[in-house]
Amino acid sequence: MSIAPSGPLAALKAAADSFVADYQARKTTLPGDSHVRAESAALLAANGLPGPREEAWRYTALRPFAEAQFKPTAKAEPSAALLARLPHVEATRLVFVDGRFHSELSGVPAGFRVTTGEPAYGTLARPAAEKLVALNTMLAEDGAAIHVPANTDAGTVLLASLATGAAVGFHPRHHIVLEPGAQLTLLDVTIGDGEYLHNPVLTFEVAAGATVTHLRTQDEGAGAFHLSTVYAEVAEGGTYDSFALILGAKLARMEVHARLAGPNAAAHLNAAQLLGASQHADFTTIVRHDAPNTASRQTVKNVLTGRSRGVFQGKIEVARVAQKTDGYQMNQALLLSANAEMDSKPQLEIYADDVKCSHGATVGALDADQLFYLRSRGVPEAEARAILVRAFLSEALDPISHEGARAAMEAAIAAWWAKGGRVQT
Numbered sequence: 001m002s003i004a005p006s007g008p009l010a011a012l013k014a015a016a017d018s019f020v021a022d023y024q025a026r027k028t029t030l031p032g033d034s035h036v037r038a039e040s041a042a043l044l045a046a047n048g049l050p051g052p053r054e055e056a057w058r059y060t061a062l063r064p065f066a067e068a069q070f071k072p073t074a075k076a077e078p079s080a081a082l083l084a085r086l087p088h089v090e091a092t093r094l095v096f097v098d099g100r101f102h103s104e105l106s107g108v109p110a111g112f113r114v115t116t117g118e119p120a121y122g123t124l125a126r127p128a129a130e131k132l133v134a135l136n137t138m139l140a141e142d143g144a145a146i147h148v149p150a151n152t153d154a155g156t157v158l159l160a161s162l163a164t165g166a167a168v169g170f171h172p173r174h175h176i177v178l179e180p181g182a183q184l185t186l187l188d189v190t191i192g193d194g195e196y197l198h199n200p201v202l203t204f205e206v207a208a209g210a211t212v213t214h215l216r217t218q219d220e221g222a223g224a225f226h227l228s229t230v231y232a233e234v235a236e237g238g239t240y241d242s243f244a245l246i247l248g249a250k251l252a253r254m255e256v257h258a259r260l261a262g263p264n265a266a267a268h269l270n271a272a273q274l275l276g277a278s279q280h281a282d283f284t285t286i287v288r289h290d291a292p293n294t295a296s297r298q299t300v301k302n303v304l305t306g307r308s309r310g311v312f313q314g315k316i317e318v319a320r321v322a323q324k325t326d327g328y329q330m331n332q333a334l335l336l337s338a339n340a341e342m343d344s345k346p347q348l349e350i351y352a353d354d355v356k357c358s359h360g361a362t363v364g365a366l367d368a369d370q371l372f373y374l375r376s377r378g379v380p381e382a383e384a385r386a387i388l389v390r391a392f393l394s395e396a397l398d399p400i401s402h403e404g405a406r407a408a409m410e411a412a413i414a415a416w417w418a419k420g421g422r423v424q425t
Contacts, residue, residue, distance in 0.1 A: 008051065008052055008061065008063045008066075009051055009052075011063050011066040011067050012048055012049045012050075012051050012062060012063070012066045013048055014066070015049055015065070015066035015067075016044055016045070016048040016049050017045075019044065019135055019138070019139065020041055020044055020045050020138075022072065022139065023037070023041050023138050023139060024041075026072065027041075030139070030141060031117065031118035031119070031141060031142075032118040032119045032121065032140065033119075033121060036121060036137060037137065037138050039127070039137075040127045040134040040135075040137035040138040041138045043127055043128055043131075043134045044131065044134045044135055044138060047131055047134070048131070049062055049066060049131055049132070049135070050062060050131050050132065056284070056313070059282065059309075059311040059313070059343040059345075060251075060253055060280065060282040060311055062251075064225075064250065064251055065197070065225045065227070065251055068195065068197070068225065069167070070167060070168055070169030070196065070197045071166075071167060071168055071169070072168065072169070073098040073099050073100060073141070073166075073168045073169075073170045074098075074168075075097075075100060076097050076098045076100075076164045076166060077097070077164075078097050078102075078105075078162045078164060079164070079193075082162050082164070082191060082192070082193065083105075083162070085191045085219070086158070086160055086162075086189065086191065087158070087187065087189060087217070087404065087405070087408035088404075088408070089156065089158065089187065089404035089405060089408060090156065090404065091155070091156040091157055091158040091187060091404075092107050092108075092109040092155070092156070092157045092158065093105065093106050093107050093157075093158045093160065094106050094114065094116070094144050094157060094158065094159050094160070095158075095160045095162065096142065096144075096159075096160065096161045096162070096172055097162045097163075097164065098162075098163055098164055098166065098168050098170055098196075099141060099142060099161070099168075099170025099171065099172050099198075100141065100142050100170075101116040101117065101142050101144070102162075109154070109155075109157060111149075111152055111154060112146065112147060112148045112149060112152060112154045113145075113146070113147040114144055114145065114146050114147075115144070115145045116142060116143065116144050116145070117142065118141075118142065118143070119137075119140035119141065119142065119143045119172075119173035120143040120144060120145035120173055120174055120175035121137070121140075121173060121175065122175035122177075122203040122205070122231075123203075124203040124204075124205065124231040124232075124233055125137065125201055125203055125229070125231055126231075126257075130229055130255070132199060132227050132229060132255075133201055133229050135171065135199060136171040136173060136199050136200070136201045136229070137173070137201075138171075139169075139171045140171045140172065140173040140201075141170070141171070141172075142172055142173075143172045143173035143174045143175070144159060144174045144175075145174070145175045145176075145177075146174075146175070146176045146177070146184070146186075147177045147179075148176075148177065148178045148179060148182040148183075148184050148210075149179055149182065150179040150180045150181050150182060150207075151179075151180070151181040151182065152179075152181075152182050152183070153182075153183040154182065154183065154184040154185075155184075155185065156185045156186075156187060156402070156404075157184065157185070157186050157187070158187045158189065159174065159186055159187065159188045159189070160189045160190075160191070161189070161190040161191070161192075161198065161200070162191055162192065163190075163191070163192025163193065163194070163196050163198060163220065163221060163224065164192070164193065164194070164196075165192060165193040165194020165195065165196060165221050165223075165224075166194070166196065167194070167195055167196060168196050168197070169196065169197035169199070170196075170197070170198060170199070171199045171200070171201075172200045172201075173200070173201050174200065174201070174202045174203070175202075175203050175205075176202070176203070176204045176205070176212065177204075177205045177207075178204075178205065178206050178207055178210035178211075178212055178238075179207050179210065180207045180208045180209050180210060180235075181207075181208075181209045181210060182207070182210045182211075183210065183211050183212075184211075184212050184213070185212075185213040185215070185402055185405075186212065186213070186214050186215070187215050187217075187402075187405055188202070188214060188215065188216040188217070189216075189217045189219075190216075190217070190218050190219065190220055190226065190248075191217075191219050191220070191248075192219075192220045192221040192224055192248075193221045194221045194222075194223055194224070195221065195223030195224060195250075196221065196223075196224050196225070197224070197225045197227070198220060198224060198225070198226050198227070198228070199225075199227045199228070200228045200229075201228070201229045201230075201231075202228070202229075202230045202231070203230075203231045203232075204230070204231065204232040204233070204240060205233055206232065206233065206234040206235060206238040206239070206240055206265075207235050207238060208235045208236045208237055208238060208262060209236070209237045209238060210235075210238045210239075211238065211239045211241065212232075212239070212240055212241070213241045213242075213401075213402065214230075214232075214240065214241070214242040214243075215242070215243050215400065215402060215405045215409075216242070216243065216244040216245065216254075217244075217245045217247070217408070217409060217412060218244065218245065218246045218247060218248055218249065218252060218254070219247045219248040219412060220248035220249040220252070221248065221249070222248070222249075222250060222277075223250050224248065224249045224250060225249060225250060225251050225252075226248070226249040226251075226252040226253070226254075227251075227252070227253050228253070228254050228255065229255045229256075229257070230242075230254070230255070230256045230257065231257045231258075231259075232256070232257070232258045232259070232267065233258075233259045233261055234258065234259065234260050234261060234262065234265040234266070234267060235261055235262040235265060236261075236262030236263050236264060236265060236291070237262065237263070237264045237265065238262065238265050238266075239265070239266045239267070239268075240258055240266070240267045240268070241266075241267075241268045241399075242256070242267075242268060242269055242270065243268075243270045243271065243272075243396070243397075243399065243400055244270075244271040244272075244283065245271070245272050245274075245409050245412060245413070246271065246272065246273040246274070246275075246281050246283065247274050247412060247413075247416050249279070249281070250278075250279065250280070251279075251280050251281075252279075252280070252281040252282065253281070253282040253283075253284065254271070254281075254282070254283050254284070255284045255285075255286075256269055256284070256285045256286070257285075257286050257288075258285070258286070258287045258288070258296070259287075259288045259290060260287070260288065260289050260290060260291060260294035260295075260296065260322075261290050261291055262291050263291045263292050263293050263294070264293050264294065265291060265294045265295075266294065266295045266296065266297075267287055267295075267296045267297075268296070268297045268298075268399065269285045269287065269296070269297070269298045269314075270297070270298065270299045270300065270396055270399060271283050271299075271300045271301070271396070272300070272301045272302070272303075272393055272396045272397070272413075273300070273301070273302045273303070273304075273310050273312075274302075274303045274413065274416050275302070275303070275304050275305070275306075275308035275309070275310055275340075276304075276305040276306045276308055276416075277305075277306045277307065277308060278306065278307045278308065279306075279308045279309075280308070280309045280310075280311075281308075281309075281310055281311065282310075282311035282312075282313070283300055283310075283311065283312050283313075284311070284312075284313040284314070285298060285313070285314045285315065286315045286317065287314075287315070287316050287317065287327065288317045288319070289316070289317065289318045289319060289322040289325045289327065289352075290319045290321070290322060291321065291322055292321065292322055292323045292324050292325070293323075293324045293325075294322060294325055294326075295325070295326040295327070296316060296326075296327045296328070296329075297328050298314050298328065298329040298330065298331075299330050299332075299395065299396055300312050300314070300330070300331045300332070300396075301332050301333075301334075301392065301393055301395070301396040302331070302332065302333040302334065302342055303333075303334045303336065303389055303392065303393065304333060304334070304335050304336065304337065304340035304341070304342060305336045305337045305340060306337055306339065306340065307337070307339045307340065308337075308340050308341075309340070309341045309342070309343070310333060310340075310341070310342045310343070311342075311343045311344075311345075312331040312342075312343070312344050312345070312346075312361075313345045313347075314329045314331065314345070314346050314347065314359070315346075315347040315348075315349065316329060316347070316348050316349070316350075316357055316359070317349045318348075318349065318350040318351060318352050318355055318357065319351055319352065320351040320352055321352070322351075322352050322355070323352050323353075323354045323355070324354055324355070325350075325352060325355040325356070325357065326355070326356045326357075327348075327355070327356070327357040327358070328357070328358055328359075329346050329358070329359035329360070330359070330360050330361070331344045331346060331360070331361045331362075332361070332362045332363075332392075333361075333362070333363040333364075334364065334365070334366065334389065334392050335363065335364065335365055336365070336366065336385070336389075342363050344361040344363070346359035346360070346361055347359075366385060366388050366389075367388065370388055371384055371385070371388065374387060374388075386417055389417065390413070393413065397409065397410065
């Protein structure tokens with residue numbers, strides 16, 4: 001006799017069943033590879049959504065997401081206020097509204113190829129291993145496929161996702177390919193209002209000697225759920241250089257899988273999470289060193305106020321063949337409230353014997369002596385706290401060489417602080 005699930009498990013099963021039913025009702029109209037969709041639907045029906053018994057989801061419960069209701073997207077127009085929140089940078093624009101490509105707000109870039117109108121699946125994603133990727137694969141309707149030819153500097157592309165807050169669920173699928181020696185800076189911005197589900201998957205194929213800089217700003221609506229997965233595979237001498245600024249959403253998880261597949265490949269997975277009220281954000285990374293002389297760097301900063309909860313899970317895997325690996329991982333959290341919480345889980349899994357790998361984590365409050373020093377010199381308390389918070393975050397922002405992106409992120413941090421990030425409860 002089988003026992004029906006109850007509590008969180010029941011909510012997760014009901015949500016998975018609802019998503020599968022949505023797929024069954026619309027499968028003949030969904031674009032792209034129907035075989036890939038059917039396989040993912042079978043996986044989701046059999047395995048469900050990530051639950052509390054899975055170690056990778058130990059700190060992040062999806063029950064609030066499972067209990068929400070989302071409808072399929074329709075063509076929508078963003079408000080002027082939403083458009084005004086886009087960063088003012090010189091870049092080619094690829095704009096998606098509620099998960100659908102908006103040609104009138106976008107520009108066709110020169111020098112490289114972009115296609116839209118159906119999911120850009122690629123070959124790196126693993127729906128059998130990641131359940132939210134299976135959900136994305138099953139229901140994805142649109143995405144951008146970006147192909148940068150060899151030895152081409154594609155400049156800066158703004159990939160923007162705007163959500164109108166119409167209680168919709170959307171699952172964009174983007175695939176970026178850089179041929180040998182190519183370069184690209186991708187400003188990946190997600191902005192929205194209200195309650196909705198944004199479940200994107202992005203895959204990067206970085207060939208020998210190529211470099212992609214992936215700068216992300218997540219500023220979703222206060223009631224939104226942001227659940228994203230990134231895969232990056234880097235060949236010999238290539239670099240995947242990323243930074244994520246996490247500000248919005250009721251519940252957020254960014255998961256990054258980077259594989260250093262060739263000698264002298266590198267990956268930088270840096271982030272800053274700024275959370276307030278009852279927000280929950282999870283930044284999870286897995287870096288696989290599968291070749292010798294590879295390097296990875298991860299610095300993740302967290303500023304938490306109110307009753308917010310931050311999560312960092314970072315894993316470095318070093319294969320036996322990956323001699324001379326250099327891996328570094330650091331997570332630091334600044335708690336501005338007695339009710340804020342930080343969960344940190346750094347991990348090393350090393351099979352090679354000639355490596356240099358380290359990790360660390362610190363959690364604390366603002367330095368009382370530094371605060372007193374500023375106050376004693378006439379600096380108001382709120383401004384003194386802001387100065388110390390900016391100083392704490394500066395190390396995370398330092399590697400960002402794109403002036404426009406950095407200025408936009410600094411402005412977003414200042415707005416977060418002015419809007420209520422400084423409030424302590």
